Amino acid sequence: MRTLFLAAGVVILAGSAQARDAAECEAIHNTALSGGFVSSARVVEASDTLPAYCEIRATALPAISIEVRLPMENWNGKYYQAGCGGFCGILGRADAAAGWVNAMKPGLMRGYATATSDSGHHALSVVDAGWADSNPHAERDWGWRSIGETHRVAQVMIERFYGGGSEQAIFQGCSTGGRMAHVAALRYPEMFDGIISGAPAMDYPGLVATKASWMMQANTAPDGSQILKPGKEKLIGDSVMAACDGLDGAEDGLISDPRACPVDLAALQCQAGQSPDSCLTPDELGVLAKWRQGPVNKAGEQLYPGGIPAGSEPFWWLWLTGDGKGGGRLVNAFTTGFGAYMAFPEDPGASWSPTDFDFETDPARMGQAAAMYNGDDPDISAFREAGGKMIVWHGWADAIVTPFKTVEWYEKAAEVAGGEDTLKENVALFMVPGLDHCGILPGPGGISQASLDPMTPLEAWLNEGVRPESIRAAE
Structure with missing residues (x-):
């Protein structure tokens, strides 16, 4: 059976390498699609x-906008799907920028058929969450369903265009x-x-x-003003670096x-x-202490692993303190x-503020949201048993998505797998x-997402x- 499958795969790949013309592309507009429709090709x-x-632009009902990009020639017979950032809502946003994170371009450049989605809603920006107001279907699609639907629609388009399905599939997101x-x-x-x-x-x-x-809350004064304002990040960062740069044996501007x-x-x-301008007030020092500690309840129980990592100070303006210009x-x-x-479960709406969050009661109220959105279950045994390979990367200087959570997940996943060697x-x-969050801002020595290439080693692994x-990335 495997010999027959491989032989069939050779036939598909031989056909896929042939160039397609514009008429074949435009004809996809007429493809009948279960649970959706094609809007343009x-x-x-x-x-x-x-x-x-x-x-190809398509919609998976009720409202998942999908873009599929199929090489006109030299398709490698494989599929590459990209995720999206923030609350998503802007189709193909990552491909309009220069970086590779959450973009289709890393796959397309290598001959993959590629696809992405807006995760099920339209928004004015990736920090716009108004689409979710009393809209459980959109929340479900953002949480998990858009992943499967994007894959399903893309495979229909691939079959129609090339005459055969993809033999391998890769997902990339940050x-x-x-x-x-x-x-x-997991799903x-x-x-x-x-x-x-x-x-x-x-x-x-949790995050x-x-x-x-x-x-x-830590950085909000009783009168509602911001305590730690823009301008102190370098002072703080220089002090941290002076204390910790050489702990790994190398003074290179990096905290290992x-x-x-x-x-x-x-x-x-x-x-x-x-x-x-050259020092910190007691209130500012209090903010920093809470930021380093991370959230706890009155009993002192840690509600989320760790706080803001040392070495992330150069990036605080984007995530935490602002640039002083709005x-x-x-x-x-x-x-x-x-x-x-x-x-x-019940949306409080636009009147809600993070200062309203109750660390004694609110974490337990979000169980429904966690079940719909979260991917932190360390038991990925089904993926492992299917032979899947996974590269996880994270910047130690990430000030928004705590790197300590990723390390915790990995350690728990190793326990579930029966040991790190097995994982x-x-x-x-x-x-x-x-490295900043997703390598968005350049860090010491210019390190950014452009410094990384997880695709090449993943291909070699597969x-x-x-x-x-x-x-x-190779220099």
């Missing part, structure tokens, strides 16, 4: 980095896309042969409601493991007559929208010093059995 000519492809990657391994364990999960926001209620509300970094900023406390502070926008429309047969974890040793 057109040829996009080759660019400097991408081959010519057939761009942040929310990383959450989707873990959800795919669709046989759907993807390879998965790339970056900075996975795998526990949205975006509990932890982010803690961060905001912030868990080993003792953060004591007492020496920065303002003294009489000192310029406030930009940044994206954590505030995410947690406000999530708490208002996505976290609780390593299917999962490779890479924690990257100095096709040659060579386990990844690094995800650094």
Whole structure:
């Protein structure tokens, strides 16, 4: 049977390598699609980095917008699906930027048929959560269903265009896309042969409601003003780096493991007559202590693993403190929208604020949301038994999606698997010093997502059995 399958695969691949013409692409517009419809099909000519492809726009009911890109020639017989970031809602947003994270381009450049979705709703930005207001169907599609539906629709298009299905499937995503990657391994364990999960926001209620509300409350004065304002990040970061840079034996501007970094900023406390720009007030030091600690309840129980990692200070303006010009502070926008429309069984609506979050009672109220959204279950045995391979990567300097959660997940997954050696047969974890969330902002030495390439080692793992040793991009 395997010989027959391989022989059939050769026939499919031989046919798929033939060039398609514009008429064949445009004809896909008429494809009958169960539970959905095709809205357009057109040829996009080759660019400097991408081959010519057939761009198909489709909808999986009720409202999952999907884009499929099929190479006009030299299809490699395989499929590549990309996740989306934040609350999603903007189809193909990642491919409009230069980076590869959550984008179809890494697959398309290598000859894969590719697809992505808006996760089931239209939004004005990735921090807009108003679409979820009293809309459980949209929340379900964002949580998990859009992953399977994107794959289903893409496979119909591939079959129609090439005359045969894909022989291998890869999923790639970061942040929310990383959450989707873990959800795919749990809910669709046989759907993807390879998965790339970056900075996975795998526990949205714990991260975006509990932890982010803690961060905001810690930095909010009784009068509602911001305590730690923009401008102190370098002062704090320089002090942290001076204390911890050399702990790994190399003074290179990187903190290899912030868990080993003792953060004591007492020496920065303002003294009489000192310029406030060169020191920290007691209130500011209090904010930092809570940020490092992470959320706890009155009994002192940790509600989410760890706090903000040492070494992430250069990126605080974007996520936590703002740039002083109205930009940044994206954590505030995410947690406000999530708490208002996505976290609780009954949406409190636009009047809700993260300052309303109750650390004694609210975590338990989000069980329904956790069941719908989360991908932090460490039991991926079904994915492992199906032979799936998974690369997980995370920046140690991620100030929004706590890297400590990813390490905790990996350690628990190793326990479930019966030991780390067994887990390593299917999962490779890479924690990257100095890297911002999804490598969005450049860090020390210019490290960013452009410094990484998890695709090449994943292909080698899937096709040659060579386990990844690094995800650094070739220079």
